[in-house]
Amino acid sequence: MLQLDPDASTPLTEQIVASLIAKIEHGVLGAGVRLPSVRGLAQMTKVSPFTVAEAYNRLVAAGWIQSQKSRGYFVAVRGRAAEPSQRAPVDEAWLLSRVYEDNALELQAGGGWLPPDWLYEDGMRAALRQLAKTSGPVLTSYGHPQGLPELRQHLQWRLALRGIEAPAERIVLTHGASQGLDLAIRLLVRPGDAVLIDTPGYSTLIAALQGHGARLLGVPRTTNGPHIPTLAHLAEHEKPVAFFTNSALHNPTGTSTTATTAHQILKLADRHSFRVVEDDPFADLLPYPIPNLAALDGLEQVIYLGSFSKTLSPALRVGYLAANADTIAQATRLKMAAGLTGSTIMESATLAMLTDSHHRTHLDRLRDRLTQAQHRTCERLTELGWSVFHQPASGLFLWAEAPPTLDVDQLTSAAATVGITLAPGHFYHPMGTPTRFFRFNAAWADNSRLYGWLAGQASP
Template sequence: MKAGRRALVMDDIGRRITSRALVAGDKVPSIRSCAARLGISPSTVVEAYDLLVADGVIEARRGAGFFVADKPQPFAVAETGPQLEREVDPLWVARQSIDTGEEKQKPGCGWLPADWMPVSSLRKAMRSMSSARIDLLTNYGSAKGETGLRRFLSRRLHDQGLAADPDQVLLTGSGSQALDLVCRMLLKPGDTVLVDDPCYFNFQALLRAHQVAIKSVPYTALGPDLAKFEAALTEHRPRLYLTNSALHNPTGATMSAPTAHRLLTLAEIHDLVIVEDDIFSDFEPDVSPRLASLDGLERVLRVGSFSKTLSASFRCGYITARPDWIEALTDLQVATNFSGPSPMVASLLYSVLTDGGYRKHLDALKTRLVACRGDAIKRLGELGFSPWIEPRGGFLLWCELPGQHDATELARAALQQGLVLAPGNVFSVTQNMGSFMRFNVSQMRDPGCYETLDRLLTGTLNT
């Protein structure tokens, strides 16, 4: 019993150190304060601290107390922020989604089925790599990435109303790496970042890795709640706002033009930088208002990738920003990755994007998703699920559960039946989305998915 209480103290101090809440030289909580907070005796805390001293984790200074030892300590992202149930912990959910084998159904994942991707075009481009010039096969990529792909992206952005020269486009190893580079450039530990509630769960995981404070604003069908957004800017003075403008993840909503204009006005008043993750833009039936386009890249950066429409295996992302920020981001990429993304990958993607078939591929995807979305709304509705909105495109559907069902409990039970779901609270900083679930309509073609959900909701799995 006493050993368990000692372990409680040691785990508490260990988490504070691995999450960087305490760093080398910091004073650890006094024996009395630690005992009071954990509800154990001071003598037990003394014994635990002595064990930590013996392990070299902390050191005792006569007359001054205990301090974190001046030695390298591993950083554990999982120990930052609130300790959540694993079904709603962003890191665990991300790992569960990508590590689970194909034998399990994944209506909670965030990508299209493999057989929906342009595999023939990808194979053709791969075959052409066998006769590519030798430097493409053997050398590092350039610091900003393959020129042809940057020019393609520049033309594409112009068509969407955003004037950005190729030199204002930086290719990165992935969309996630693009966000990481932006965070490295603009944030320091202790800064505050604003996100939507709900928001893409890996935004939270990434920001935790950068040791910043995460605050959230309720998201509506037209964008963030502007009154609460303004209040959050005044109260928390965030450095950054991270969002999806179009086909928002997880809700599928699209920001309205009035909301976008007012948001940019508030950003100017409060000196706020905005990062616009535009990864779902190619699924839109037509282009909606974009913060980067309206702002002209003055205080908005746009990031994206082709992992949702072409391939998650050929990793390549991009950042579009004003010239001075692109230069700083390029230096960061060289410092952390030595070069831009693999020139083979960038060239392969450029080939697929420009071979004449990409637009047809997108049109086919959009048509297919309209049918899948209608079918999913109908079938889920028969089970009592209510769509928050009907998205204008994409594959995400944000639904409220029937009755008093809890999404986390449903996800936990579903996993035991080989069904990977995405419960609402994994997307919520405030943990106020327990009655919601995000579904991927493209991953719900098997009627068995709905049959399992029905049995889980009615409690008839074992009958």
């Protein structure tokens, strides 16, 4: 049925995908035709069943074939595949849902998290084994409204190392940084309020603010942080209630805010009476400390958010919010009204991982790996004709502009058909502004398969 070349540079999975798509497009395999079983095709082509299963998963994800429980795989009823412009759009909703649920999209070149083997799985396993031996409230009771006291006390010490004075009673633990952002939005923003955001900025934040009815005002991101003249103009003329920003290793550009820019932001916040929400989930990935807004401000105007998803494991779903006493009291009430306390088990596991003797070694190794991956990814993308906005010293993300010969929408859709997730730049603009930029996650993107595929797209 298929002719595969085991000596070719193209992986066998991609050969199977391309061959089946060609047969469907040319009518060799018509609508509704049943395909061989995974094991049957594996025997015919003399490859592993896992290779065939991966190819079928990609074809299902791209809409070329359908999987019917207990019956097998069939050519999609639509028959010939739609042209790229007619396919279901790869948009923000797709980014926020499908990339979390579709195992066929296994190369998360534009994703927002680390590969599993880069995370602290050994620490998680040890922490859960330790907790399994305990008894009492940790396993059987609701937690403290503000979160596990011992973890908040540990965070007090960790934040002090960043220059942030935050007593344990001025910290509330959250269900990841996402709940922290939600609490900040509900505390500060009413429908119709003007809100400043980084542009490009965090796509999930943009969706949350739009869902809350905020009027979004973009502040262009520079290599030194937010563009201060634009921020000053908008603050004076639009009367914003808040500015949401990343200071360290910004999502999606990888830039960090300089000390001079940070001081100017706080001066404008004080002059125009808006709050600053400093979303800082990447602080532990910095190879060296940088000034942060919360430390300079003393947590008066600034609400500071952190998370452990980027360094320990996203499965923990533990983050935190630090602020002045009044804000913490309000945030705690909102948290309890929405979902009561957090998980004492996960908060206890987080504390065990943070105080593990191997945690520091894990962080050092993670930073080094990211630094090297950033360097290689920037170098290879540049060789392929991409323009890198800024080469980050570490962290997950970099922001690069596609060569003029490539169609952004077609590139994104074509990548999905071969199991590669790309994140086009319009995801990160509040109005979906067209752009030729893409966000890359260096931990995933530093991959010969991605580089080879991109090189193939650029070829005539």
